[in-house]
Amino acid sequence: MFRSVKQNFEGMLYIFPSFLLFAIFVFYPMVRTGYLSVHMTDFQGNPTNFIGLEHFRYLLEDVNFQQSVKATLLFVLYTVPPTIIIALSLALLANEKVKGIQLFRTLFSSTLGMSVAASSVIWMFMYNPAIGVINRIIAALGGEERQWLLNPDTALIAAAVATVWMNIGFAFLILLGGLQNIDSSLYENAKIAGVSYMYQLRRITIPLLSPTLFFVTTVSLIHAFQTFGQIDILTKGGPMNATTVIVYSIYREAFINYNFGFASAQAVVLFFIVLLVTIVQFAVVERKVHYQ
Amino acid sequence: MKKLSLLFSLLFLLVGCSSEKTEQASAQPSSEDKTQKGKTEVVFWHAMEGDLGKVLNEIVHDFNTSQSTVEVKPVFQGTYEEALTKFNAVAGTKDAPTIMQTFEVGTKYMIDSGKIEPVQTFIDQDHYDVSQWEKNIVNYYTVNGTIYSMPFNSSTPVLIYNKDAFKKAGLDPEKPPMTYSELKEAARKLTKNGNYGFSILNYGWFFEQMLAVQGGLYVNEENGRKGEATEAVFNSEEGLRVFKLIQDMYKEGTFYNVGQNWDDMRAAFQSGKIAMYLDSSAGVRTIVDSAPFEVGVSYLPIPDGVERQGVIIGGASLWMIKDADEAQKKAAWEFMKYLTTPEVQAKWHVKTGYFAINPAAYDLPLVKEQWKKYPQLKVTVNQLKETKATPATQGALISVFPQSRQRVVSAMESLYQGVDPKEALDRAVAETNRELEMARKR
The missing domain is CATH 3.40.190.10 (Periplasmic binding protein-like II)
Known part of the structure; x- marks a missing residue:
């Protein structure tokens, strides 16, 4: 009896530092966001009067917010599947035992070392209609030059392409780690059995990689929902709000318009969207995951 | 592995949703009332980038060396919007500046914030003659007969x-x-x-x-x-x-x-x-x-x-912050008066293209000489005069x-x-x- 109390106490002691950090930087802001979302706020972000769910009611009918939700979902669609597919292909290539493969592993994961801000600026120059390399290439091939970031039809895709490039490094590194964890004796067996590469990929690699794939997908999804930096630098949410993803909209409401209450309401909505997606992920997709 | 991935996912989820609340403005070293030399220190937040910032720093330096009681410290705070956001975070605390530069459309916001002292207070105390200022510029910053902020960099x-x-x-x-x-x-x-x-x-x-x-x-x-x-x-x-x-x-x-x-x-x-x-x-x-x-x-x-x-009138003006102590506010007022002298305004005008708040600047040899070289500057002044x-x-x-x-x-x-x-x-x-x-x- 005494032992278990002591053990419990000891356990709590270990957890305490991280709990403290979580409480200060995560739980408190979360509760505060919820609290602010049902209030009007002054310019300093102090709640002034309680208005209940009015912010949420307005959000439902606000075409700009609907546009944000749509832009966010499209952005997720444009970034997550391509990132995973490209990163997985690269990881499979880089997992081969070939001379000099270290060089390629470093190259493929190198975008991990680039900050969002720095890579966004590079892409901004590449997309520039007057001096950008992309238009130059198109012009050299006889195509017509385009204003990639100024056209509502292409702006979101342009931002998504840049994001895929930025995210490949992280996904690649995790997937490569997962691949290297797969027991090599399985592949030896497959070799003896003489199965094709595709069969081996489908029956050995993908099932054994599924926990890693699941992790990468979940994290990438959540990341994609929270995209901010590249939007802020590349398009500032424009043109015509085509790239105003929810987090950018939250930022604009809170820190440009000083509408902290309204911004908090949007943050709460985003929280529930991401929560829902994550629950679906765990309830549906995880069943297919094969744990060793 | 299962638990681990769940934990990680939740972690990302939580941190992401709260990050918009944890953003903090970078705190400035708290402004002490007196520096070692016995000068009153005035912290001045501005949004002048590149060439404009260089000219502004020169002017502040000239002011600091021109007298021995006030030391102005200019601090660049990003764009007008960013500076205002930072000000918002520290307003009412010790880290707030004494002088804050705010763009023209922030005028109503600053008045409503209740954190500022209208410069009219000092104009009245000092019997300062505002008729020497450009009328069209003063016009913008006058609300209900009170001049709230000091016009500084005006453009059209x-x-x-x-x-x-x-x-x-x-x-x-x-x-x-x-x-x-x-x-x-x-x-x-x-x-x-x-x-x-x-x-x-x-x-x-x-x-x-x-x-x-x-x-x-x-x-x-x-x-x-x-x-x-x-x-x-x-x-x-x-x-x-x-x-x-x-x-x-x-x-x-x-x-x-x-x-x-x-x-x-x-x-x-x-x-x-x-x-x-x-x-x-x-x-x-x-x-x-x-x-x-x-x-x-x-x-x-x-x-x-x-x-x-x-x-x-576009551009920005300088606001006096209410919570600074009296000595600092007085010192800041001295600096503001210095900024509107014809000599300083002449330099500011020809080096940037902003207007002179004080039209007497246009009669100075420096401006006349530069207008010969850059007749384009004169066009901007005339357009305002004809307004x-x-x-x-x-x-x-x-x-x-x-x-x-x-x-x-x-x-x-x-x-x-x-x-x-x-x-x-x-x-x-x-x-x-x-x-x-x-x-x-x-």
């Missing part, structure tokens, strides 16, 4: 054009277009070989100016000067003319969409992609110096048959200007997608009205 919009391109197109480089029809005509001639005639940045300020130059109001209650504005009115005939101009020219193929970035716009002009565009007078000196061709500066074009009313003081040219006074500008920018962008100008304007007005309504509920 101008038409900037490429004289060499004019000559090549067979146009007279000394006769820039003054009306919409002349502008369209010139743009048609200037559009060729993948280069375009004209451009306006997708930025609310230019729309506001093109509205005011025709005498159009932005919001009701005489632009919010007579009472609290409750409705936006910029979807008037005047506003529609501006939007129609943009769409007509864009459809004709003589107008180039430069986006929302000032640097992109200026780069497009310098590379010859656009031959005419609207810019702030604060950029004139830099453009003239850096363009590889001859640059002309002219007045804002107006619709045919409309009487020119003039332009609204009539009306509620339209005084500028709108609303606290939700940032929001309203975003709506106007969206409306401008939708013009390039073929949205009807009237529809685009009506939507921007409806959304601005909603913001005004929200602001009243606070």
